[in-house]
Amino acid sequence: MDDGIHIEGLSKRYGEGDTAVDALKEVNMRIAPGEVVGLVGPSGSGKTTLLKCLGAVIEPTRGRMTLGGEVIYDSDQGGWKTPDLRALRRDRIGFIFQAPYLIPFLDVTDNVALLPMLAGRANAPSRARALELLQALDVAHRAKAQPSELSGGEQQRVSIARALANQPPVILADEPTAPLDSQRALAVVRILNQMASQYQTAIIVVTHDEKIIPTFKRIYHIRDGRTVEEAGEGRDIS
Numbered sequence: 001m002d003d004g005i006h007i008e009g010l011s012k013r014y015g016e017g018d019t020a021v022d023a024l025k026e027v028n029m030r031i032a033p034g035e036v037v038g039l040v041g042p043s044g045s046g047k048t049t050l051l052k053c054l055g056a057v058i059e060p061t062r063g064r065m066t067l068g069g070e071v072i073y074d075s076d077q078g079g080w081k082t083p084d085l086r087a088l089r090r091d092r093i094g095f096i097f098q099a100p101y102l103i104p105f106l107d108v109t110d111n112v113a114l115l116p117m118l119a120g121r122a123n124a125p126s127r128a129r130a131l132e133l134l135q136a137l138d139v140a141h142r143a144k145a146q147p148s149e150l151s152g153g154e155q156q157r158v159s160i161a162r163a164l165a166n167q168p169p170v171i172l173a174d175e176p177t178a179p180l181d182s183q184r185a186l187a188v189v190r191i192l193n194q195m196a197s198q199y200q201t202a203i204i205v206v207t208h209d210e211k212i213i214p215t216f217k218r219i220y221h222i223r224d225g226r227t228v229e230e231a232g233e234g235r236d237i238s
């Protein structure tokens with residue numbers, strides 16, 4: 001089974017000739033449903049490039065990527081499996097960023113329900129799903145509030161609910177804890193672990209954050225475009 005995330009021989013070259021940059025060099029990764037792994041590496045090592053390839057934002061040069069049991073990209077089979085990369089991103093991949101990027105003129109429920117609605121689901125089940133997620137993330141009491149009325153931590157939890165809204169098999173989190181103090185950063189990681197296990201989502205967390213690195217059970221180190229897998233400390237944060 002190839003559920004979760006499976007990356008095989010993924011390479012990305014920017015540019016051509018003398019100025020070409022090989023940002024990813026035959027990267028292999030496998031993340032199981034329900035698993036949260038860290039992706040760490042120095043500046044310029046290829047982390048953003050890897051997230052962009054997985055998130056169908058840029059096209060790899062070679063390799064194969066499987067998300068939730070479906071091959072989404074195979075360079076030996078013509079590249080992307082679907083021409084509609086926007087729908088792929090919307091329906092199959094959740095994104096969490098350093099800042100929550102909530103839509104200021106929609107209330108909390110609609111911020112979460114918007115993606116299922118855009119994916120063609122009816123309003124009532126989309127809102128019901130949003131409320132269920134807000135409950136799971138302990139912000140349901142703010143369901144009718146505007147984003148500007150929320151604390152930073154509440155906004156971050158709403159952005160995690162939004163990432164889960166279309167039940168994607170995969171969530172890509174780019175430095176989700178960088179601006180947070182230690183306690184709040186660990187709370188976000190705890191939530192990501194709970195959500196991964198509750199919804200059987202595979203989560204990659206790109207991070208430099210020394211506060212959360214000891215919490216991962218598995219870490220991929222990336223250096224100069226190549227990944228090395230390592231057992232993490234898996235420090236208990238329950």
Ligand SMILES: Nc1ncnc2c1ncn2[C@@H]1O[C@H](COP(=O)(O)OP(=O)(O)OP(=O)(O)O)[C@@H](O)[C@H]1O
Pocket residue numbers: 014015021022023041042043044045046047048049050
């Ligand atoms: N659009 C581009 N064109 C050419 N080279 C690029 C492009 N984007 C990134 N690179 C190069 O690819 C390599 C990997 O960059 P990438 O942004 O993936 O690193 P990163 O690990 O995310 O770094 P940081 O932690 O600083 O964000 C770097 O050498 C970078 O200069």
